[in-house]
Amino acid sequence: MSDRIFGVFGLALAxxxxxxxxxxxxxxxxxxxxxxxxxxxxxxxxxLCSIYFILRPDDEPAWPALKGFAEIICAAAVMLVYAWALPxxxxxxxxxxxxxxxxxxxxTLPHWALLTGVLTSxxxxxxxxxxxxxxxxxxxxxx
Amino acid sequence: xxxxSLLGDGFAVALTPQNLFLALMGCFLGTLMGALPxxxxxxxxxxxxxIAFSLGLGPTPSLILLTSVYYGAMYGxxxxxxxxxxxxxxxxxxxxxxxxxxxxxxxxxxxxxxSGVASFIGxxxxxxxxxxxxxxxxxxxxxxxxxxxxxxxxxxFATLGGITSTNQAKSAFAAALGLGIxxxxxxxxxxxxxxxxxxxxxxxxxxxLIAIVGLxxxxxxxxxxxHHRSGTGNTVTAxxxxxILPDFxxxxxxxxxxxxxxxxxxxxxxxxxxxxxxGSFLAYSLEKQSVDRDGKTFGKGDPRGVAAPEAxxxxxxxxxxxxxxxxxxxxxxxxxxxxxxxxxxxxxxxxLLFTKNPDVVWGLIAALFIGNFMLLAMNIPLxxxxxxxxxxPTRILMPVVAMISFVGIYSITGSTxxxxxxxxxxxxxxxxxxxxVPLVPVILGILLGNQMEVNLRRAMTISDGDxxxxxxxxxxxxxxxxAIAGFVLPMFFGRRMKARMDSSRHTDxxxx
Numbered sequence: 289m290s291d292r293i294f295g296v297f298g299l300a301l302a303x304x305x306x307x308x309x310x311x312x313x314x315x316x317x318x319x320x321x322x323x324x325x326x327x328x329x330x331x332x333x334x335x336l337c338s339i340y341f342i343l344r345p346d347d348e349p350a351w352p353a354l355k356g357f358a359e360i361i362c363a364a365a366v367m368l369v370y371a372w373a374l375p376x377x378x379x380x381x382x383x384x385x386x387x388x389x390x391x392x393x394x395x396t397l398p399h400w401a402l403l404t405g406v407l408t409s410x411x412x413x414x415x416x417x418x419x420x421x422x423x424x425x426x427x428x429x430x431x
Numbered sequence: 432x433x434x435x436s437l438l439g440d441g442f443a444v445a446l447t448p449q450n451l452f453l454a455l456m457g458c459f460l461g462t463l464m465g466a467l468p469x470x471x472x473x474x475x476x477x478x479x480x481x482i483a484f485s486l487g488l489g490p491t492p493s494l495i496l497l498t499s500v501y502y503g504a505m506y507g508x509x510x511x512x513x514x515x516x517x518x519x520x521x522x523x524x525x526x527x528x529x530x531x532x533x534x535x536x537x538x539x540x541x542x543x544x545x546s547g548v549a550s551f552i553g554x555x556x557x558x559x560x561x562x563x564x565x566x567x568x569x570x571x572x573x574x575x576x577x578x579x580x581x582x583x584x585x586x587x588f589a590t591l592g593g594i595t596s597t598n599q600a601k602s603a604f605a606a607a608l609g610l611g612i613x614x615x616x617x618x619x620x621x622x623x624x625x626x627x628x629x630x631x632x633x634x635x636x637x638x639x640l641i642a643i644v645g646l647x648x649x650x651x652x653x654x655x656x657x658h659h660r661s662g663t664g665n666t667v668t669a670x671x672x673x674x675i676l677p678d679f680x681x682x683x684x685x686x687x688x689x690x691x692x693x694x695x696x697x698x699x700x701x702x703x704x705x706x707x708x709x710g711s712f713l714a715y716s717l718e719k720q721s722v723d724r725d726g727k728t729f730g731k732g733d734p735r736g737v738a739a740p741e742a743x744x745x746x747x748x749x750x751x752x753x754x755x756x757x758x759x760x761x762x763x764x765x766x767x768x769x770x771x772x773x774x775x776x777x778x779x780x781x782x783l784l785f786t787k788n789p790d791v792v793w794g795l796i797a798a799l800f801i802g803n804f805m806l807l808a809m810n811i812p813l814x815x816x817x818x819x820x821x822x823x824p825t826r827i828l829m830p831v832v833a834m835i836s837f838v839g840i841y842s843i844t845g846s847t848x849x850x851x852x853x854x855x856x857x858x859x860x861x862x863x864x865x866x867x868v869p870l871v872p873v874i875l876g877i878l879l880g881n882q883m884e885v886n887l888r889r890a891m892t893i894s895d896g897d898x899x900x901x902x903x904x905x906x907x908x909x910x911x912x913x914a915i916a917g918f919v920l921p922m923f924f925g926r927r928m929k930a931r932m933d934s935s936r937h938t939d940x941x942x943x
Contacts, residue, residue: 305611309625309626312625312626315621319891323623325887326610326614326888330610330614334608338604341601346601349865350865364653364858367854371850379838387830387833390833394655394827412831416835416838420486422486422842423485423842
């Protein structure tokens, strides 16, 4: 069943891709094949494979329980918030909380998770920013 | 004898203090990453690319750093296989079978030193093979025109699923997905905007580093979250390592095994779509066939069962560099990531690399030789250091890995949009892995998509729109035959091969 859903989704993606390829505008430069031919080929392969998934699905994969899904979605959401927070609050503060969340969810007690967050954030800041000179996100406080 | 003078120049490049230091760092980090379960060579290299790049290292130093990581990870994988019965990376799976029983019998130190020597011989011979074979392949590659290159890329995609692939449609879907992503951005030939929907972040296309780090490193974090959620106190205790000095009598008796493993592994590495996992599998199973037909000692801690797969996987990792450097077409996931390194540095691999940037190629090869000796030194006397790192629980390690991935991507792009895109790739990678869709073709598609299209369009321009030019030369026809065979054969043998690989693992586990 999962493969069938995946196939339907893939087919929709392929059709969208083919449509998006068909509206590519020509520029003033032209060559024999043009900018649309290769995307058409790619879209066709996508569509054919998706149809195959619908017709001949594999065995059902081992999906996690609903709780597992929630876990993944929350983790992804935290990472997205982290990406947004980087320029707002700076690297050090954002990283403490993002690391603490992930360590906590992987089974560390909350106060140890927070400590891990502080150590990770500080450690990365020292190694990558102060020693190696990488540019990390700067918040309003300058770090 | 031109090779020797070129290699000599290479050593002159590799022996500068900076490059020696980078090789040392790379070997150390690589062994560490290989040893830690869940962080394979592909992940390790992927995370370090953006960091090496934003450090502003030149092409040769970056390559030396990252290939040392690659070689190091191949050495490191065996440590957790032997001590914990958890393969540190996929190619080290076969080493568990005899390595763990040896460790339980109190011979962990012997197993580690023997596998270290086997890894060294495998990798050293494979690097020699690379020196001899790559220039020959370059001579053939110089005959390739745009049409042949287009077909060669098709060969790469068709064979990438490998002979253990069970569903070729999924490999093809993955490749098309990658190629489709590569098309985003402005068209290199005519400059038209494609699939950008007037979104300014997409005008330059999607940076392949974002896709690689997201698909490989972040999806690994999600997999961990899914499986290790409830694991509060899963601290593992490794058995005592015991004597670490190599037992020369044992090594001597394993020499023929190591030799066979090396030859098989190198061969498996050079072939497209095979890679190190197949190298170690072939080396182990053929060794078992030839010296232990009744299954009396293999799987119960036979030293030969440790030496064969380790020689095999390290030889394969050297062999896999041959097509990557000479043709620009990688045969495995990790070499695909190394190709990303080259592309990021604006170096196009392939025959021109050998004539245009000989310092890069030969400096890299010399660094591999040097790195091998460093790794031997690191992996025998210092192996205790790495076993201690294994004690760091994954619940702390994985978040650190995730954060370093974020740091790498943010430091090269400096854009929140790109970091969010990476998270998106991470989730997509998790779903695709769940559905058994291989991720390597996606990466390779993103990396090679534009070149593949450019070659197609060049071929068409030369032939003035005549599509038959794609089958217009004997070379192209041969390549088509390889592509079709490589795609079709796994449909018949894939399931059987996979079943054999799994069953040999299971029966041996139960037996041991």
